[in-house]
Amino acid sequence: MEQRYVFVLAALLTALGMSVFFYKWQVLGFPVTENQERPVWTVEAAVSFDSGPGSIRAQLRIPTLTPGFRMLNENSVSRGYGYGTPFGDDGRIAEWTTRRADGEQTVYYRVSVFEDDAIDESDTTPPFPPMPVIKEPMNTAVQVLVEYARERSADTASLTSEVLRRLNDPSPDASVELILSDVDNSAKFVAVVCEILASARIPARVVHGFPLTERLRSADLVSWLEVHDGDRWLYFNPVTGEESLPERFLVWWRGNEPLVNVEGGSDVRVEFAIQENHIDTVAIAETQSAKRGSSAIDFSLYSLPIRTQAVYSVLLMIPIGAFIMVIMRNMVGVDAFGTFMPVLIALAFRETKLFWGVILFTLLVTLGLTIRFLLDRLRLLLVPRLGAVLIIVVMLMLIISMTSHRLGLETGLSVALFPMVIISMTIERMSVVWEERGPADAIRAGVGSLLVAVAAYAFMGMNWLEHLIFTFPELLLVLLAVVLLFGRYTGYRLTELHRFKVLVKD
């Protein structure tokens, strides 16, 4: 009966712990390994214009759907302007408005993005575009070109490539020359391609953006061609006709609408600057969860003051130590003094480091035990004797620290970190076992304690584990579940296999 409750409880705890863990890891992007940094690009658009006499409304197209990138945050710097980011026909717009302004004005829009492969083109499938109305003789030229491309292609992608190759032919024929007669920049070129494809009933549009680099004072927008093949959007290099997207291409806006539009201002200029920074993944995840309104961040240990964080990063390792203790006691069957004494010793080892930790611990216990045996002759009552042992342990720690300091061994100073009360109790307990059951038992249990402490230290000192538990404290629920299951483990302990070996019948 209890068995079933324990299994159900353990399953619930595991499910809860793991689901919170996966949510924070996969959705919010908290890193499972430590010291992870990722590049974050900040793109700044500066819109400058000369203000006219009346009210001003400045509109800048800004990123809406950014395949391959996730937006970390965005803001605007614009004194004296009202600011909003409404949705326009072709995506979002940053809009600045003011009653009046004097002289040259500059407003800034800034967005930070980081790479995230999970962000795909989440655009819906577009409807078939209407047949564009094209005047003759242009119409005939377009029809000729589409016919030509259609004959030499198998699908939307190859047709698009063929059209682009034809248009980029270094020795264009008459119809191509006619089509391109008005084109004076790449954006217009891509717009014309879109129109040609529309007459072939293929949805296409212009995308504007830039490949993100480390640092760029003034970045130039690049126009790219986006074609929908019925399934998904494909990207084409308008010059080469290749189906590809430049590396780290941030899509700024789509469509034929102008990038910027200022009512009540003149001489409008837009400058883009790109800056790459490296930001701790945890910080990014926190911003993400704050944006989602997730309560994960409210319960994140990273929101605590730094000093408290340091305390908790150590405290959270104690459950790991307790877990090791459970394994060593109930699965392996190691004899040790005090249930959790080895865990506290292991905690001290974190400061002293293993080698010195073991040496100092052994030294302290040996000296303490010797003095305890001398005390025994005085026939003191129990509690005063424990008090005396404690005082002696503290004095021994002092002497060890002083001596090692004199000798120039600074590690000896860290002996002060040993839990003296626990060590006193260990000495007392060990001396009783020594008298009652002989030195062999006492030393065996002493060595067993040290062994468990070393094992616990080995796990408690793992930096990745510390990071994991600190970032995902909900994993402690999983640990709790495992410990509960161990609590119902009724199999043999490892040492019992040896102990009962004579009972094995061949």
Added chain:
Amino acid sequence: MSVAKKLHEAGVLGLNERNANYIMRLNPRRLYPRVDDKTLTKELAVAAGMAVPELYGVIVHQGEVRNFAAIVKDKRSFVVKPAQGSGGDGILVVTGRSERKRDIFRLSSGVLMSEGEIRHHISNIVGGQYSLSGQRDKALIEYCVHFDPTFAEVSFQGVPDIRVIVYRGYPAMAMVRLPTRASDGKANLHQGAVGAGVDLSTGTTLSGVLDNLPIEDHPDTGAVVSGLQIPHWDFILESSARGYEVTGLGYLGVDMVIDANLGPLILEMNARPGLNIQIANRTGIGNRIKRIEEIYDAAATPAERAAVARREFPASA
């Protein structure tokens, strides 16, 4: 893994299984004081009509330690033990005292101890040095058993005792614990005593075990351990079965000694009896527990249950 499988097939009980399946299930916490406090065990056993070593005195407070001399004034031999001790820790067996100077005592090991030293030992007991959780304790001073000569050849000083594991009132397994030089006159296996299995149906000893290893002869006396007939075996089985009614514990260890004059006496009972008894009997206790579950009869009297044990559990090998 294969060793674990074989042990399991042999019905060998491990510590984890004992704790989880038997002790925690059958021994409710609230009943523990009945066995953990030896003064209470004594009272309950006496009330149930069982024979126990006579209690000379109890020392509860540090201030009463000075009464020690008065308690043992006209006793030549006695035993000092903590009421809540475990595993035989803190037990002092005094077998004689100097006729001329009455304050020098001889322990079973032959060591001489002054009255002051014994009083220090008692105050340690009262302070809680030997109690299970380090809490304050009581010191018992009681009759020292003059053990039956049956085991004289296979004991080195001290008092040999008989441990019976009683499962839900049915004796399941038994062993004789024989003190050695190494165990300092104490009859606990982990202190170095020899354990010898017992054929429940006849009450004769089987071969022994020392430090988890099988032996045939006593390490100090050289006498053969097996084949000894335990006197009053019927009475011992029935008394241990009665331990279930006295304590209410479903997984119980009953320790008895055989006094040369008084016959079998209940020494103490244990809510967490050790598992070495399996090695002493060269067989796992798990199969016997299973058998008891099959034939369990809540209405059976202790005598009937003892009879069932005699019938069901003869020596397996």
